[in-house]
Amino acid sequence: MNAAAPLAATGLRKTYGEREVVCGVDFALRPGECFGLLGPNGAGKTTTLRLCLGLTDPDAGSITVLGEPVPRQAREARMRIGVVPQFDNLDPDFTIRENLLIFGRYFDISNAVLRARIPELLDFAGLASRADARIQTLSGGMKRRLTLARALINDPELVFLDEPTTGLDPQARHVIWERLRNLLKQGKTLLLTTHFMEEAERLCSRIAIMDHGKIIAEGEPRALIAQHIEPHVVEVYGEAAPDWADRFGRAHAERCEATGETIFCYTHDPAPLIADLDARGDLRYLHRRASLEDVFLKLTGRELRD
């Protein structure tokens, strides 16, 4: 285990009732990186984060966060961690400013320090003009930004972000990404879970894909794509697409997958596919580079989870 790792987990296991939801998870963060934890609904991402915060005890395994053994010294670890939970838990009894103030007090931060830090955080979150607004009056994006600002009140070295952009519009999402890049520039380490592959590709230096409680792939996004998937994807749409795949696609692509009337052809050489599709002219298609989403779907399957 790397002693300098901001977070190292080995052999983590957690069982709820009869079901093991975390089954032997190992991972370690490097200082200053953004590490992505991806996985379908119910994969065990939030449970893993809860274990790392010491909010529940593992049935097996060990966790070290910022040099503190967790759960034994979880309180000391949490002093130096920021948390953006999956579901907002801002305090509806307070204004935006009060939310930051009260949360800062939970960390025993002095009023003098808080008075200096809160305006900075309000700026960071783009909420300076709404500082005295009540929580109920905020949009989803504003709440998420405030939750992120609140997570930074203790100037943490490590920030846990559980789906920070789920449910946000593209504008709000881009603002959050920009802020997260900002945090990386300041040298903070981020642990991010997300369902947006694009988000992971943009922000994360390394990702782990989790399914059924296990990490099934880990590495840099580009490397994972190169390792697991053909570089070109041709998506073919329409009623006649499955038929086309059977007669032509499957013979000329390394792999074809179907969901309904859409065919995904994975290949190193898209030229013959495109030539044929152009010649027919009756099937709509899209040719693109392989992405992390293709890796994710290949490894975790296309079936619904919940």
Next chain:
Amino acid sequence: MSARNHWALPQFSLRFAQVWRRNRLVWRKLAIPSMLGNLADPLLYMFGLGYGLGRMLEDVNGMSYIAFLAAGIVCSSTMMSASFEAMYSAFSRMQMQKTWEALLNAPLTLDDVVLGELVWAASKSFLSGSAVLIVAAVLGLVPSPLALAVVPLIFLTGLAFAGLGLIMTALSPSYDFFMYYFTLCVTPMMLLCGVFFPLDQLPAAAQVAAQLLPLTHAVSLARPLVNGTVPPSWLLHIAVLAVYAIVSFYVALALTRRRLLQ
């Protein structure tokens, strides 16, 4: 490593005070209406029954009925206020607003949170009970300075009922659940524990049962003190209330750990 032992002894830290402070800050925003609301109910009982019923009665245990009633109402309003705060309000913070979840992401433990809620509910009930005592004093129903000893008693009574309320909160699936506690525990205590009439008016079996209930012991202390005498077996009554407070807090904590720290 084995799963957490929910019955492990509590580990206290001073951070519980931050939970108390948060709740006080919310309360302060609505302090005046909240205080008036809390006072209205007990005062209605005290004046309604005290003057209405009191006119028909001779002295009760050597005092006017309204003076007799005042000490009981101090205790019952403390019970009501602590129970409401520890159930409806704490449940809102735990289940609806997820305030406790946010606290647990900060360097607080669930032990801090539950202790903070206990002391907060007791503090709030302390205000209610004391307000009734003050009104009674202003009306001249409190003849002795010995009544000052009622002040810490109100807080202890608040702790006992806050602990019981927090047990209900730890078990509750929804707000409706609290109605059972009110119907099956709070209302019977109002009637059986000597708030409205002396215990010795009850059948013998009910008198024995009443001795098991915390409100009985609060009333048994408060009434003589308000009237200027030292209560017989005062140490026993204090001990019963203290045991209720400590044991109920411990049970509430274990049940809340089981609920939230899975």
